[in-house]
Amino acid sequence: MRQGVRVGIDVGKARVGVARSDLHGILATPVETVARSSSGRADIERILAIATEIDATEFIVGLPLSMSGGRTPSTDDASAFALELARAASHPVRMIDERLTTVSAQAALHRSGKNTKNSRPVIDQVAAVILLQHALDVERSTGNLPGLPVDPNQGPHSD
Numbered sequence: 001m002r003q004g005v006r007v008g009i010d011v012g013k014a015r016v017g018v019a020r021s022d023l024h025g026i027l028a029t030p031v032e033t034v035a036r037s038s039s040g041r042a043d044i045e046r047i048l049a050i051a052t053e054i055d056a057t058e059f060i061v062g063l064p065l066s067m068s069g070g071r072t073p074s075t076d077d078a079s080a081f082a083l084e085l086a087r088a089a090s091h092p093v094r095m096i097d098e099r100l101t102t103v104s105a106q107a108a109l110h111r112s113g114k115n116t117k118n119s120r121p122v123i124d125q126v127a128a129v130i131l132l133q134h135a136l137d138v139e140r141s142t143g144n145l146p147g148l149p150v151d152p153n154q155g156p157h158s159d
Contacts, residue, residue: 001025001140004057008132009047009085010098010124011062011078012036016043017124019132020054025139028132030125044081044088051091058091060146062098062131063156079156086150095156096138096147098131 001024008028010017018031031050037043051059061082064074079095086093135146148156 002057005054006058006060006132006136007031007047007051007054007056008128008135009059009061009081010127010131011064011074011081012124013074013077015121015124016047016081017121017126017128018047018050019125019128020050020056021132021136025136028129028136030122030129033121033124041084041088044085047085048088051089056091059085059089059093060132060135061085061093061095061150062127063095063147064098067099082150082156083152086152093150094135094145094147095150096131096135098127098134 003023004025005023006021006025008017008019008021010019014036016034016036018034019028020031021028031054032046034043034046047059050056059082062078063082064072064078066072066075082093082095138144138146150156
């Protein structure tokens with residue numbers, strides 16, 4: 001398992017959930033919910049500032065595919081976000097399949113007695129934790145890097 005703090009990112013239309021791993025890549029924890037920028041790059045800049053604060057070495061962005069594995073408008077939005085992040089970041093960006101992370105986050109909050117409507121910003125963070133933990137678990141169990149790398153010139157591509 002590689003050493004280094006990873007940043008997990010769950011991209012939504014209104015908000016971006018951010019999570020982080022520990023230095024050893026074992027456990028993901030929530031960090032913050034960042035408002036999406038309608039113009040400019042305030043969201044990307046905030047994520048880069050978080051990465052600097054925690055000395056991150058890699059970004060893991062959720063790739064929201066349809067249940068059948070196809071692309072959706074959300075897939076295109078997250079891919080564009082990951083590409084913009086890859087162009088601005090000094091560390092690698094990877095995308096990992098995140099099907100059902102938001103549903104899992106909502107279910108976890110519901111089980112803990114939280115109201116889903118009032119917990120939307122928290123749901124985004126929990127979704128980021130779930131996708132980052134999945135990436136860490138995949139890497140630990142297989143020895144392979146999780147997901148697809150994002151080329152700053154072309155976007156996500158196969159290894």
